[in-house]
Amino acid sequence: MENKELINDINNNVNEYIRNIKESVDEKRALVITHGCQMNEHDSEKITWLLEKMGYSFVNEIDEADFIILNTCSVRHSAEDKVYGQLGNLKNLKSKKKNIKIAVCGCMMQRDESRNYVIEKFPNVDIIFGTNNIWKLPELLTASYNGTKLAMDIEENALSIDDKLGANRLYNFKSYVNIMYGCNNFCSYCIVPYTRGRETSRRPGEIIREIEDLARHGTKEVTLLGQNVNSYGKTLDEKFSFANLLEEINDIKGIERIRFMTSHPKDISDELIYSFKNLDKLCNFLHLPVQAGSSRVLKMMNRKYTREDYLRKIDKVKSLNPNIALSTDIMVGFPGESEEDFLDTLDLVKKVEYDTAFTFIYSVRENTPAANRTDQVPDKVKHDRFERLLDVLYPIQERKNKAFIGKDVDVLVEDISKKNESKVSGRTDEFKLVNFKGDKNDVGNIVKVRIKDANSFSLVGEKIES
Secondary structure, three states: OOOHHHHHHHHHHHHHHHHHHOOOOOOOEEEEEEOOOHHHHHHHHHHHHHHHHOOOEEOOOHHHOOEEEEEEOOOOHHHHHHHHHHHHHHHHHHHHOOOOEEEEEEHHHHOHHHHHHHHHHOOOOOEEEOOOOHHHHHHHHHHHHOOOOOEEEOOOOOOHHHHHOOOOOOOOOEEEEEOEEOOOOOOOOOOHHHHOOOOEEOOHHHHHHHHHHHHHOOOOEEEEEOOOHHHOOOOOOOOOOHHHHHHHHHOOOOOOEEEEEOOOHHHOOHHHHHHHHHOOOEOOEEEOOOEOOOHHHHHHOOOOOOHHHHHHHHHHHHHHOOOOEEEEEEEEOOOOOOHHHHHHHHHHHHHHOOOEEEEEEOOOOOOOHHHHOOOOOOHHHHHHHHHHHHHHHHHHHHHHHHOOOOOEEEEEEEEEOOOOOOEEEEEOOOOOEEEEEOOHHHOOOEEEEEEEEEOOOOEEEEEOOO
């Protein structure tokens, strides 16, 4: 854990750069483009907080921006390719707008290959930083304005300093909170341990204080973030589990809903499973990525559990809470996956009956063990299996959603429809998306809605007037 003197020194350093940079960014406008997961979204909230402190205002169009930051994801090749395409388009913008600044940060920049490719192919990039040193942005921007051709800083290991700086929350009624950083699992297809570093848990008191402050400022729903929240506490000096942390947060006044992402099956404990029964604020929703339904493939993936282990844990969750909504991640076409293995995945999906699933086609990631395998599944086979998986998933999801028709549910309203200002949308306790007639006064509130219709992806409701 970081010592207080180091944190104070860094805070003083950041504040000094912020004060100095304000003159250079007078009346300048910024745009942050975010790729990837909730952790990246939360990182962007910290970035926009720093930008605002430096005097930036924000725009939504690239052509209007004086500073563009691409916060990147490297989970799949397609995510990286999208960033390279954006950087190519920005070359033209920079040729017309000489004083514009362009920064690239996030997971891609933690990878030597991706970072070196950006440096070589896109000389229009002014600033590069990674996932572990967002707080360096004011210093790097200062260096760029002072003539440094490429201001770059990458930290290999995560510090929790970023969470002591603040964040420009996208919503004031729901908030992301990092409870840990990094990952120690080293799944054979995944580069997260190389981009986010090794696992480190934040101190519980620090997390509680942050959430208490959020509650005082109107946060009703908090989502706890970590690459594997189930292993929270393993790097702490004191014995303190993830279930212990949930109990503490459940007692915070003002917080009405607690969610968490992401949860690894090998570390989900009975103590955590019982939390879904015992904690009234813990949402009736569990995202438990299975990745594959074949024990043989799971072993090749280095997931450290079997099909049978996973199903036993699901059965225990359902026995304590029969109505819990279940979500997962499923990968199709992992190297060596046979037709029999794939049929095991389809069978598991039918047994569990997921309310929703994030589905992926395996994508080779350099420098991971799976990338070196010679038994890669042909693209045609992968796409065929992907479509067959969706053919099984969607009817289950639709049936699970249609079971809500006629029920009254509590919905935390999040947004007004961009197409129709008389329509709003939000999430139930089970994370079901609900669309219904409402107005801007509903946003940020939990309202009672009667479900009238449903499809595979969302529910349609009618607000119950009190």
